[in-house]
Amino acid sequence: xxxxxxxxxxxxxxxxxxxxxxxxxxxxxxxxxxxxxxxxxxxxxxxxxxxxxxxxxxxxxxxxxxxxxxxxxxxxxxxxxxxxxxxxxxxxxxxxxxxxxxxxxxxxxxxxxxxxxxxxxxxxxxxxxxxxxxxxxxxxxxxxxxxxxxxxxxxxxxxxxxxxxxxxxxxxxxxxxxxxxxxxxxxxxxxxxxxxxxxxxxxxxxxxxxxxxxxxxxxxxxxxxxxxxxxxxxxxxxxxxxxxxxxxxxxxxxxxxxxxxxxxxxxxxxxxxxxxxxxxxxxxxxxxxxxxxxxxxxxxxxxxxxxxxxxxxxxxxxxxxxxxxxxxxxxxxxxxxxxxxxxxxxxxxxxxxxxxxxxxxxxxxxxxxxxxxxxxxxxxxxxxxxxxxxxxxxxxxxxxxxxxxxxxxxxxxxxxxxxxxxxxxxxxxxxxxxxxxxxxxxxxxxxxxxxxxxxxxxxxxxxxxxxxxxxxxxxxxxxxxxxxxxxxxxxxxxxxxxxxxxxxxxxxxxxxxxxxxxxxxxxxxxxxxxxxxxxxxxxxxxxxxxxxxxxxxxxxxxxxxxxxxxxxxxxxxxxxxxxxxxxxxxxxxxxxxxxxxxxxxxxxxxxxxxxxxxxxxxxxxxxxxxxxxxxxxxxxxxxxxxxxxxxxxxxxxxxxxxxxxxxxxxxxxxxxxxxxxxxxxxxxxxxxxxxxxxxxxxxxxxxxxxxxxxxxxxxxxxxxxxxxxxxxxxxxxxxxxxxxxxxxxxxxxxxxxxxxxxxxxxxxxxxxxxxxxxxxxxxxxxxxxxxxxxxxxxxxxxxxxxxxxxxxxxxxxxxxxxxxxxxxxxxxxxxxxxxxxxxxxxxxxxxxxxxxxxxxxxxxxxxxxxxxxxxxxxxxxxxxxxxxxxxxxxxxxxxxxxxxxxxxxxxxxxxxxxxxxxxxxxxxxxxxxxxxxxxxxx
Numbered sequence: 001x002x003x004x005x006x007x008x009x010x011x012x013x014x015x016x017x018x019x020x021x022x023x024x025x026x027x028x029x030x031x032x033x034x035x036x037x038x039x040x041x042x043x044x045x046x047x048x049x050x051x052x053x054x055x056x057x058x059x060x061x062x063x064x065x066x067x068x069x070x071x072x073x074x075x076x077x078x079x080x081x082x083x084x085x086x087x088x089x090x091x092x093x094x095x096x097x098x099x100x101x102x103x104x105x106x107x108x109x110x111x112x113x114x115x116x117x118x119x120x121x122x123x124x125x126x127x128x129x130x131x132x133x134x135x136x137x138x139x140x141x142x143x144x145x146x147x148x149x150x151x152x153x154x155x156x157x158x159x160x161x162x163x164x165x166x167x168x169x170x171x172x173x174x175x176x177x178x179x180x181x182x183x184x185x186x187x188x189x190x191x192x193x194x195x196x197x198x199x200x201x202x203x204x205x206x207x208x209x210x211x212x213x214x215x216x217x218x219x220x221x222x223x224x225x226x227x228x229x230x231x232x233x234x235x236x237x238x239x240x241x242x243x244x245x246x247x248x249x250x251x252x253x254x255x256x257x258x259x260x261x262x263x264x265x266x267x268x269x270x271x272x273x274x275x276x277x278x279x280x281x282x283x284x285x286x287x288x289x290x291x292x293x294x295x296x297x298x299x300x301x302x303x304x305x306x307x308x309x310x311x312x313x314x315x316x317x318x319x320x321x322x323x324x325x326x327x328x329x330x331x332x333x334x335x336x337x338x339x340x341x342x343x344x345x346x347x348x349x350x351x352x353x354x355x356x357x358x359x360x361x362x363x364x365x366x367x368x369x370x371x372x373x374x375x376x377x378x379x380x381x382x383x384x385x386x387x388x389x390x391x392x393x394x395x396x397x398x399x400x401x402x403x404x405x406x407x408x409x410x411x412x413x414x415x416x417x418x419x420x421x422x423x424x425x426x427x428x429x430x431x432x433x434x435x436x437x438x439x440x441x442x443x444x445x446x447x448x449x450x451x452x453x454x455x456x457x458x459x460x461x462x463x464x465x466x467x468x469x470x471x472x473x474x475x476x477x478x479x480x481x482x483x484x485x486x487x488x489x490x491x492x493x494x495x496x497x498x499x500x501x502x503x504x505x506x507x508x509x510x511x512x513x514x515x516x517x518x519x520x521x522x523x524x525x526x527x528x529x530x531x532x533x534x535x536x537x538x539x540x541x542x543x544x545x546x547x548x549x550x551x552x553x554x555x556x557x558x559x560x561x562x563x564x565x566x567x568x569x570x571x572x573x574x575x576x577x578x579x580x581x582x583x584x585x586x587x588x589x590x591x592x593x594x595x596x597x598x599x600x601x602x603x604x605x606x607x608x609x610x611x612x613x614x615x616x617x618x619x620x621x622x623x624x625x626x627x628x629x630x631x632x633x634x635x636x637x638x639x640x641x642x643x644x645x646x647x648x649x650x651x652x653x654x655x656x657x658x659x660x661x662x663x664x665x666x667x668x669x670x671x672x673x674x675x676x677x678x679x680x681x682x683x684x685x686x687x688x689x690x691x692x693x694x695x696x697x698x699x700x701x702x703x704x705x706x707x708x709x710x711x712x713x714x715x716x717x718x719x720x721x722x723x724x725x726x727x728x729x730x731x732x733x734x735x736x737x738x739x740x741x742x743x744x745x746x747x748x749x750x751x752x753x754x755x756x757x758x759x760x761x762x763x764x765x766x767x768x769x770x771x772x773x774x775x776x777x778x779x780x781x782x783x784x785x786x787x788x789x790x791x792x793x794x795x796x797x798x799x800x801x802x803x804x805x806x807x808x809x810x811x812x813x814x815x816x817x818x819x820x821x822x823x824x825x826x827x828x829x830x831x832x833x834x835x836x837x838x839x840x841x842x843x844x845x846x847x848x849x850x851x852x853x854x855x856x857x858x859x860x861x862x863x864x865x866x867x868x869x870x871x872x873x874x875x876x877x878x879x880x881x882x883x884x885x886x887x888x889x890x891x892x893x894x895x896x897x898x899x900x901x902x903x904x905x906x907x908x909x910x911x912x913x914x915x916x917x918x919x920x921x922x923x924x925x926x927x928x929x930x931x932x933x934x935x936x937x938x
Contacts, residue, residue, distance in 0.1 A: 020416035021086035023060040023070060023094060024335050026240070027052045029077075029116070030097035033240040036074060037211075038124030038134075039096075044069040044081070047503050047611060051127040054211065055237045055330075062417045062497045072096050073664075075126070076119035076723045091335040091413070115723050115805075115848065118790075121211075122725055129606065129616050130219050130657055131669055131715045131729070133157075135212040148209060148233060149201030150903075153883075155214050156727075156788040156809035157229075159840045159861040161878070162910055164291055164318055165926030166202040173216065173731060174784065174813030174864070175228030176835030178739075179677045179707070183232045184405050185342060188223060190429040190485035192401045194521040194590070196680040199429075203348050203401055205283040207247065207264040208324045210236040216731075217657065217671040217713050220602040220618030221493065221509060224653045227675045227709040227735065235344060238277025238330050239268040249899070249933020255551070256317060258288030260931055278329045285322040290315070292551040293924040296458050298914050300873065301364060305372045306919075308450055310360040311460040313556045315545055319351040319396070336413035345404040351396035354385035355545060355561045359448060359460040376448045380462070382471055382537065383440035386564040388478075393435050395568030400432040419495040430484035437478050437570075439562050441471035441537040455918045459555055468538035468560050476534075478572055479525040479586065488516045504608040509618075513600040519681050520593045525586035528570075528578040540566055551909070551925030585636030589698070592685035595627040596678075616657040623650045624678065630687030630700055632759050643686040643759060645702035651676055665719040669729075673711045679704040679739055683774035690762040695769040697762070703755065705737040705776050724791025724805075733782040738817065738833065742775035743870050777817055780833045784813035807844040807857075814838060828868075835878070837864045854888035863917065872915055879911035895938055901931040 023043075027036045035056030042049040043060065052058040060070075063086045071081030077098040084092045100116060121134040128134075133155045149167030153160045160167035161177065169177035182189050182199035189199045211234040218226060244267055251260030268279030293314035300306055326344040333339075362378035387393030392400075407425035414420055443466075451459040491513045499506025534540060540562055547557035572578050604618035625648040632640040655673040662668065685700040715729030763769050788809035793801040815833040832838075839862035846855040860882045867876040884906045889899035905928050912921040 020061075021063045021065055021088060022091040022336075022413060022416050023063060023068065023084060023086060024091055024413075025058060025094040025096065027056045027058065027072065027074075027096045027098065028240050030099045033097075035237055035240065036077075036098060036123070037120060038074075038122075038127050039098075040073045040123075040127055041070055042073075044071060047505060047608065049505065054234055059413065059419070061413075061419065070094055072098070074098055074119070075123050075719060075721060076100055076115060089416070093335055115792075119723050122719060122723065124211075124213075125725075126667065126717070126719050129659065130215055131217040131671060131713055133214045133216070135214075136210070148204045148206050148212065151206045152201065152212060152214070152231065153859050154807075154842055154844070154857065155212075156842065157216065157786045157811040157840065158214060159837055159859070160201065161835075162881075163200075163202065164316070164320075165289065165904065165910075165929075166320075168200050168202045169198050170201055170231060171835065171837055171861075172214065172228035172231075173782075173786070173811060174815070174836045174838065174840070175733075175782065175833070178680060178835075179227040179735075181223065181226040181230045183223075183230060184344060184427075185234055185407060186232060186423070187405060187407055187425040187427060187489055188225075188487060188515065189233075189403060189405070190427050190487050190517070190519075192403060192429040192431040192483065192485070194431065194481070194483040195682040197678070200401065203322070203346050203403060204233065205264070205285060205322055205324050205346075207283050208235065208281060208326055208344070208346075209233050217711065218655065218673050218675055219616055219657065220604040220620040220653070220655055221511065222620075223513070223515075223600070224620055224622050224651065224675050225678055227677050227707065227711070227733065235326050235328055235342060236266065236268070236279050236281060238270065238279045238328055240270065240274075242269040243267070243279075244938040245936065247933060247935045249901075249931050251901075251929060251931030253287070253289035253927070253929050255292070255925070255927035256288065256290040258290075259286075260288065260929060261286040262931070262933065275332050276329065277332075278327070280327045281325070283322065283324040285320070287320040287322075288318070289320075289926065289929065290317045291924050291926050292316075292556075293922065294457075294552045294556055294920070295922045296914075296920055298873070298919055298921075301366070301370065301372065303370055305364075306452070306455075307362070307364050307372060307376070308359075308452070308458050308460055309362050310358060311362075311458065312359075313357050313558050315355045315550075315558045317353045319349075321349045321351075323347045337411070339408065339410045341408050343404070343406045346402065348399075348401045350399040350401065351387075351394060352385065352399070353396050353564045354383075355558055356383045356385070357381070357559050357561075358383070362448060362450075362460065374449060375463070376450055376460075378446055378448050378460075379442055379444045380446050380466065380471065381440050381442045381474065382559065382561055383438060384562040384564060384567050386437050386567045388435035388437060389565070389568035390435070393568065395564045397436045398432075398434060400434070401430070403427070403429040417497055420493065422492045423490065425487075425489045427487045427489070428484060431482070433479070433481040435478060435480065437476075437567050439476045439567050439570075440474050441468075441562070442474040443470045443472065456920050457553055457555075457923075458920065466559065468542055469536055471537040471560075473530060473534045473536065476528040476530065476570065476572070476578070477526065477583070477586075478528070479523065481521075481523040481587075483519075483521045485517065485519040487518075488514075490514045498605065499607060501607070501609065504610065505606075505614075506608065507606040509602075509604040509606070511602060513598075513602075515596075515598040515600075517596040517598070518594070519596075521591055521682075523587035523590050525583045526572075527581050527583050528572050529581070531577055531579060533577060537562070551907070551927065552923050583637070584633070584639065588631050588633045588637065588639055589687050589689035590682075591631060592682065592687060592700075593629040594681050594685065597625045599623050612661045614659050616655075618655060620653040620655075621650065622653065622676070624648060624706070626684065626702075628685050628700075628702055630685040632688045632690075634690045634762060635692055636689065641759065643688065643756065645686040647702060649706070651706065651708065665721070667717045667719075669713070669715045669717070671711070671713045673713070675709045675711060677707040677709070677739075679706065679774065683739065686756070688756060688759065688762075692762065695767065696771075697769055698772045699755070701755070701774050704739060704774060707738050707776075708736045710734045710736075720791050722792055722794060724789075726789045726791070728785065728787040730785045731783065733780075735780040735782065735833070736778075737776040738780045739774055740777050740817070740834065740868055741772065743770070743772045780815050780817045782813060782815040782833060782836065784811060786811040803847055803849045805846045805848070807842070807846070809842045811840040812838065813840075828872075831868065832865045834865050834868055837861050837878075851891050852888070855886065857885045859883040859885075863913075866912065869914075875915055876921060877913050877915075877917070879913055879917065881908050881910075882906055883908050889935075895936055897935045897937075899933055899935065903929045903931075 493511035
């Protein structure tokens with residue numbers, strides 16, 4: 001980075017001496033003094049223009065000395081202009097305060113806070129060089145969304161995978177979370193999960209973010225690891241005057257009849273003659289809820305008769321506590337030099353108790369012809385999941401997740417022709433699960449019945465009533481799982497004027513990027529044998545959960561379990577009560593270490609061909625160097641040794657983006673871009689787990705290639721002066737070397753020796769073992785389209801409709817994967833790319849006036865393939881989902897507002913199915929949640 005700076009200054013040195021001038025300034029709302037990003041500023045009688053940044057700042061570079069008139073356009077605000085004189089080697093300053101109000105074309109008075117937020121978002125989207133969608137904090141506040149994940153599912157082409165009823169993993173344009181990226185203020189957020197690179201979006205409260213930017217196409221100055229798209233979460237900028245805000249709310253989760261509690265604050269101001277700006281914000285949420293769950297594993301006999309080989313009935317009790325604090329500070333030395341320091345810390349405690357009865361190892365009793373009878377034989381297991389009784393675990397499984405980011409940035413105008421910015425950052429994500437405990441009791445050789453009359457709701461029951469005295473202690477375990485990921489980042493960018501067409505704007509940008517990543521998973525697991533103590537379930541005063549009110553149906557009765565307090569209170573460290581044994585089979589193969597160094601450089605050229613047409617062309621080069629370490633484990637518990645693997649590769653990523661304005665508000669965008677998705681960490685880890693008795697190997701694949709995508713996009717947008725948009729477009733992506741889970745029964749000596757040349761082959765010569773590993777497929781073709789409509793219904797006669805707004809978007813995605821083989825090595829045809837949703841729809845209807853606002857929102861995602869099995873029977877699908885949410889608020893005064901929210905009014909379950917939609921694999925319900933609160937703004 002230091003050498004890049006020296007070279008850049010040497011090349012740009014002559015430009016620093018240029019005798020030109022600059023115009024700069026800031027754009028704010030005249031009423032509340034909030035900064036207005038995405039404003040278009042033009043110099044009268046020239047083709048010179050610029051766009052205000054996220055903080056409302058703007059610059060005109062390379063101006064001849066003279067008098068200029070600058071005018072500004074912003075959707076929903078009155079046009080205005082100012083005149084100023086530019087002097088040689090000086091920066092002239094014009095600040096704009098815009099009034100929202102009467103628009104001459106539409107005769108609509110912009111009064112609502114939501115419309116102001118919508119105006120900010122649409123102005124940024126309109127003036128972005130790439131295809132993107134923007135949501136402002138004002139818009140987020142008008143949806144009933146507690147976390148960023150739930151807010152994101154309102155964006156066109158975006159849906160979310162849920163966990164315990166909350167949006168967690170993002171799907172963009174139907175593409176899985178592994179193919180997307182999430183950033184905070186332009187810095188990649190590390191992942192707290194052990195296996196993958198996913199960022200858990202339910203970790204960050206929505207009221208901590210100012211703007212959400214979803215980039216669906218990339219420009220060369222952006223990180224390339226975003227095939228579906230990248231999400232940039234932008235924290236609050238320092239305000240232009242003192243701001244104090246406080247929010248408090250309480251709610252009700254109907255499934256467990258427990259409380260929901262939320263609070264948030266913001267304080268910001270400017271000091272030292274407005275040179276120093278500071279904004280601090282915090283959020284605290286306590287969510288008490290749960291879920292009711294049924295899961296089934298399906299199998300077939302030799303005569304292809306279908307039966308259940310395992311059935312779970314699960315009851316979850318959940319508490320999630322989110323704490324989030326952020327601070328941002330900027331110091332403006334003068335009009336040409338500014339630095340910014342920002343920090344954000346998110347901490348979530350996820351406490352869970354799970355009560356699970358499992359009917360497992362079920363085998364059918366066949367008649368003389370090999371056909372199913374009415375009887376089955378299997379095993380019953382009754383398990384309680386919890387944790388130690390201390391002030392952190394509180395008898396629950398505690399998942400302590402933390403993510404923080406610290407960054408320092410600078411913007412510098414070195415001369416009238418050279419603009420430079422830089423940034424350094426450090427981020428860390430961790431997941432700690434200490435003293436996690438399980439206790440289960442079992443009974444073998446139990447005769448059972450299966451009711452498969454409705455495969456959507458299969459049922460397994462025992463022929464003879466269960467007796468807790470017959471359920472013997474099977475296992476007591478305690479584990480400690482820990483994962484963390486750290487990333488240091490640095491970047492340096494330059495911008496200089498460069499136009500090959502007279503009187504047309506041109507800009508050359510170039511720079512470098514460094515990302516140093518470290519990831520480690522360190523788990524450990526113990527089992528305990530009771531010494532002259534626990535024998536069966538009836539001796540420990542078990543609790544009983546009936547099927548009354550159980551959401552999948554009252555016929556599913558969870559039954560008897562060890563209480564969580566009993567499990568948490570066990571003194572497992574007392575050798576007089578328990579014998580402790582280390583269980584390497586549960587953690588040895590899972591542990592790994594990973595290092596990745598990513599260096600990148602780019603060049604980007606923006607050129608206007610005319611007042612209507614412009615393009616962005618450039619190339620990005622990213623070099624990835626990896627150093628991974630995994631374990632070689634045999635028979636699940638014997639550590640044979642460590643395996644280390646190093647690799648590096650370079651990706652060249654050219655792109656071209658074209659933008660044509662038919663009118664000032666009707667825009668056509670086209671783009672050819674390239675992007676990539678690096679394999680998940682654990683998929684790359686060089687681990688080997690060989691089970692000789694089962695003739696089975698599960699292994700990582702350190703030779704996996706990054707998926708490389710060619711992307712083609714075309715998007716037409718028409719913006720309405722009264723704050724709205726109608727848009728539609730097509731996209732096509734070809735994903736080379738996509739990654740899927742490979743399973744085969746034809747894995748022999750030669751292939752293993754080739755992949756792991758430094759370790760002894762566990763497969764005896766001539767034998768064929770089952771082998772599971774992540775592999776690169778050939779390619780996937782993904783194509784689709786999206787349409788969106790958003791505006792006030794003021795074109796309908798009547799004053800009422802001026803306050804009514806509609807928001808609609810729909811995305812269709814289709815994909816065809818090539819190069820996927822089944823366990824016999826046969827190519828499987830007509831498979832979609834896993835986790836690719838074909839249909840996504842968002843809609844909302846809103847009413848807003850000076851005092852009152854209300855909104856009803858719907859979100860729909862069609863079913864899609866989630867995981868590829870060995871055969872079509874085993875393929876797992878994520879079923880369709882339809883969510884209905886509502887919220888309303890009333891403003892008592894300029895400073896005080898009361899609001900109410902309702903989520904999941906459809907009681908939409910999370911549902912998976914095996915092979916066909918009628919064959920339920922998982923069915924989990926959460927019931928609606930309701931919240932009311934007050935917000936104070938000063």
